[in-house]
Amino acid sequence: MTAYQNRDEALAWLVGAVPYIRFLGIRFDRQGDEITAHLPFQPMLIGNPVIPALHGGVTAAFLEVAAIIELSWTTLWEDLSAGRLGPDAVTPGHLPPLPKTIDFTVDYLRSGQARDCFAKARINRSGRRYASVHVDAWQDARDKPFASAVVHFLMPEAP
Numbered sequence: 001m002t003a004y005q006n007r008d009e010a011l012a013w014l015v016g017a018v019p020y021i022r023f024l025g026i027r028f029d030r031q032g033d034e035i036t037a038h039l040p041f042q043p044m045l046i047g048n049p050v051i052p053a054l055h056g057g058v059t060a061a062f063l064e065v066a067a068i069i070e071l072s073w074t075t076l077w078e079d080l081s082a083g084r085l086g087p088d089a090v091t092p093g094h095l096p097p098l099p100k101t102i103d104f105t106v107d108y109l110r111s112g113q114a115r116d117c118f119a120k121a122r123i124n125r126s127g128r129r130y131a132s133v134h135v136d137a138w139q140d141a142r143d144k145p146f147a148s149a150v151v152h153f154l155m156p157e158a159p
Contacts (some may be wrong), residue, residue, distance in 0.1 A: 001048050003156050007030060008030060010074060011028055011030055011035070011074060014069065014072060014076065014096060015069060015141045016072060017029075017034070017096055018065075018098075020061070020065070021065055021069075021136055022145060024039065024045075024058070024061065024062070024063065024065070025039065025040050025042060026039050026065055026066075027040070028036065028069060033071055034120070035069065035073060035120075035121075036118055036119070036120055037062065037065065037066035037069065037118065037119040037120070037121075038114065038117070038118055039058075039062045039085055039117040039118075039119075040116050041114055041115050041116050042116075043114075045058045046114060048111075051113075052113075052114045053111040053112055053114075054111070054112030054113070054117070055115070056106075056108060058112075059106070059108065059112050059117075059123065059137065059146075059147050060104070060147075060149070061074075062117060062137060063106060063119060063135045063137055063147060063148070063149040064101065064104060064135075064149070064151060066119040066120070066121045066137070067121045067133040067135045067149065067151040067153075068098055068099060068101075068151075068153075069121075070121035070122075070123065070133060070135075071099050071121070071126065071131055071133055071153060072096070072098050072099065074123060074126065075099075075126065075155070076096060076097075077127060097156035097157075098156065099123060099131060099153035099154065099156060100153060100154045100156075101152075102130075102144065102152045102153060102154050103151070103152040104149060104150075104151050104152075105149060105150050105151075106144055106147060106148075106149045107147065107149070108147050109145055109146055109147055109148065110146045110148075111146065112137075112139065112146045112147065113139055113146075115139055115140075116139065117137055117138070117139055117146075118137065118139070118142070119135055119136065119137040119138075120135070120136060120142075121133050121135040122134050122135075124150075125153070126155070128153065128155060129155055130152065130153070130154065130155060131152070131153040131155055132150065132151070132152050132153075133150070133151045133152075133153065134148070134149070134150050134151075135148060135149045135150075135151065136148045138149050
């Protein structure tokens with residue numbers, strides 16, 4: 001089985017395993033042990049063409065995806081680096097064992113404008129069965145988020 005020695009390659013595999021992430025065009029940039037989600041602007045993401053503003057569902061999906069990948073990355077890296085999980089361990093078309101959303105609360109603080117978005121997730125608690133993650137999304141300045149969320153997850157069972 002292939003063991004990942006390169007964290008960027010492993011992160012790309014994890015993100016690439018989720019078709020909806022590819023559809024929205026969300027990318028993840030890793031700097032050390034921090035991951036930042038990046039949603040490049042596309043006209044299809046507009047919900048209100050008069051303003052124009054990002055669709056609320058796109059904003060919510062972006063926040064949830066950022067939370068899932070942050071939580072998955074921190075819990076799966078050990079298996080990825082040891083080769084217990086990776087391209088040879090998962091059949092094509094099947095996702096790695098990702099956390100399942102239990103509860104999701106979004107605060108829309110202002111309209112998301114027609115430009116790139118960024119998000120950073122922070123794990124508040126991660127246990128064997130349950131996890132809680134907070135996410136902030138911004139566009140121009142990280143200290144001025146346009147949306148934030150708290151997501152509670154059911155953790156996947158250990159193999």
